[in-house]
Amino acid sequence: MNKDIRNIRTEFQLKQALITLINSKGFNNLTVSDISRTAGINRGTFYIHYLDKYDLLKKVELNILANLRVVLKKDYANISSTIPQQKAQAERLFSTTFAYLARERATFKALASEKGDPSFLQNGRMAVKNEFHSRLKLNNGYLTNLIPADYAEALICNSLFDIFMIWINKKDPESPTEIARIINTSRSLAPNQLANFD
Amino acid sequence: MNKDIRNIRTEFQLKQALITLINSKGFNNLTVSDISRTAGINRGTFYIHYLDKYDLLKKVELNILANLRVVLKKDYANISSTIPQQKAQAERLFSTTFAYLARERATFKALASEKGDPSFLQNGRMAVKNEFHSRLKLNNGYLTNLIPADYAEALICNSLFDIFMIWINKKDPESPTEIARIINTSRSLAPNQLANFD
DNA sequence: TTAGAAAATGCACATCGTGTTGATAATTAA
DNA sequence: TTAATTATCAACACGATGTGCATTTTCTAA
Numbered sequence: 530m531n532k533d534i535r536n537i538r539t540e541f542q543l544k545q546a547l548i549t550l551i552n553s554k555g556f557n558n559l560t561v562s563d564i565s566r567t568a569g570i571n572r573g574t575f576y577i578h579y580l581d582k583y584d585l586l587k588k589v590e591l592n593i594l595a596n597l598r599v600v601l602k603k604d605y606a607n608i609s610s611t612i613p614q615q616k617a618q619a620e621r622l623f624s625t626t627f628a629y630l631a632r633e634r635a636t637f638k639a640l641a642s643e644k645g646d647p648s649f650l651q652n653g654r655m656a657v658k659n660e661f662h663s664r665l666k667l668n669n670g671y672l673t674n675l676i677p678a679d680y681a682e683a684l685i686c687n688s689l690f691d692i693f694m695i696w697i698n699k700k701d702p703e704s705p706t707e708i709a710r711i712i713n714t715s716r717s718l719a720p721n722q723l724a725n726f727d
Numbered sequence: 728m729n730k731d732i733r734n735i736r737t738e739f740q741l742k743q744a745l746i747t748l749i750n751s752k753g754f755n756n757l758t759v760s761d762i763s764r765t766a767g768i769n770r771g772t773f774y775i776h777y778l779d780k781y782d783l784l785k786k787v788e789l790n791i792l793a794n795l796r797v798v799l800k801k802d803y804a805n806i807s808s809t810i811p812q813q814k815a816q817a818e819r820l821f822s823t824t825f826a827y828l829a830r831e832r833a834t835f836k837a838l839a840s841e842k843g844d845p846s847f848l849q850n851g852r853m854a855v856k857n858e859f860h861s862r863l864k865l866n867n868g869y870l871t872n873l874i875p876a877d878y879a880e881a882l883i884c885n886s887l888f889d890i891f892m893i894w895i896n897k898k899d900p901e902s903p904t905e906i907a908r909i910i911n912t913s914r915s916l917a918p919n920q921l922a923n924f925d
Numbered sequence: 926t927t928a929g930a931a932a933a934t935g936c937a938c939a940t941c942g943t944g945t946t947g948a949t950a951a952t953t954a955a
Numbered sequence: 956t957t958a959a960t961t962a963t964c965a966a967c968a969c970g971a972t973g974t975g976c977a978t979t980t981t982c983t984a985a
Contacts, residue, residue, distance in 0.1 A: 534953075535960085612924065676913055695877050771974090772932080
């Protein structure tokens with residue numbers, strides 16, 4: 530499949546048009562007519578490749594996330610034993626992750642923006658949560674008992690995601706190694722410490 | 728304005744229909760025809776009260792947020808001087824806030840859900856951020872210098888919001904006083920502490 | 926209680942985006 | 956060059972939209 534050059538070119542143009550239109554008028558407000566017009570592709574041709582605008586969006590997302598998984602697979606080795614080793618390993622993983630995010634920055638930014646796809650963010654949060662479960666063996670025994678487990682888990686995972694959201698939206702984003710260091714530092718800082726409120 | 732009983736009844740039914748339909752098919756997929764049919768109101772009548780479904784949504788949101796502000800106004804007194812006093816004051820404020828959120832739980836939950844309005848959540852995060860700025864005089868001098876200020880600020884504010892999100896979606900939610908205690912406790916816990924990862 | 930005001934109804938209309946179809950033209954791979 | 960693939964174009968029915976207007980129902984105030 531996708532042997533023909535025309536196929537590849539058409540789908541690339543449709544994807545580019547989608548990203549452009551998400552940034553200008555937002556996904557909710559754009560139509561298939563908009564996409565095909567912006568891409569310079571006949572509207573009938575759009576329906577040869579995709580069912581509707583949601584189908585196109587889904588395939589763009591699946592594609593970019595599949596590539597992310599390929600990148601991460603390289604670091605899916607065995608987990609270190611000591612905590613300092615694990616922290617160093619995590620920092621390398623963050624660096625690798627953000628290197629890929631930087632490469633696909635425009636697409637991630639559009640999808641994650643307010644005009645983009647809310648479920649993309651939702652899925653991202655879920656992915657981070659699952660990653661934590663599998664990697665750090667996060668279960669009740671590993672969680673604090675000072676607050677209920679569901680709140681603890683949400684705070685642990687979402688704080689990671691919050692940093693991504695700031696990074697993807699800022700003008701001059703930090704380099705992958707910088708942001709990896711920031712993340713690792715933030716893991717030891719409580720909100721009251723961040724605010725010098727003690 | 729709105730003296731007539733019919734006005735109030737109609738707008739109430741339209742609002743109820745909106746919440747119902749958000750929960751069933753999601754805001755993006757519901758139509759004005761759906762709303763008026765569910766409400767048992769003529770479609771033409773809908774347009775007498777609202778411009779479109781977005782207008783109805785906006786007015787429901789503005790109304791519920793205005794009422795929240797009324798509730799919070801009562802606690803807008805002077806800020807205590809010592810940090811322990813400020814923490815106790817904050818806990819009372821959280822308790823008051825969640826008492827109102829509990830009262831309007833169904834509406835908040837629908838709007839905040841994945842099928843609801845993403846911008847409602849976005850505005851909520853902004854509101855929390857602004858509240859922090861004005862109340863805790865959050866400026867660069869008050870923030871840690873261990874990580875960049877924009878990340879610190881996001882982590883401080885969003886962790887509050889994350890707790891709200893868990894609370895609004897769980898089956899047997901904690902009482903206002905309980906959740907206020909949980910929040911206050913969480914302010915002193917870093918992610919690595921929450922995960923017993925030290 | 927009743928007259929007049931206000932609100933809701935029912936229907937028609939033009940508009941727009943949708944998804945599909947079938948005929949035609951252009952491009953590719955062999 | 957040829958056969959297959961792909962893109963184009965025009966046309967179609969459908970459904971939701973927003974508006975207008977005449978009619979009916981309901982409420983309010985005197």
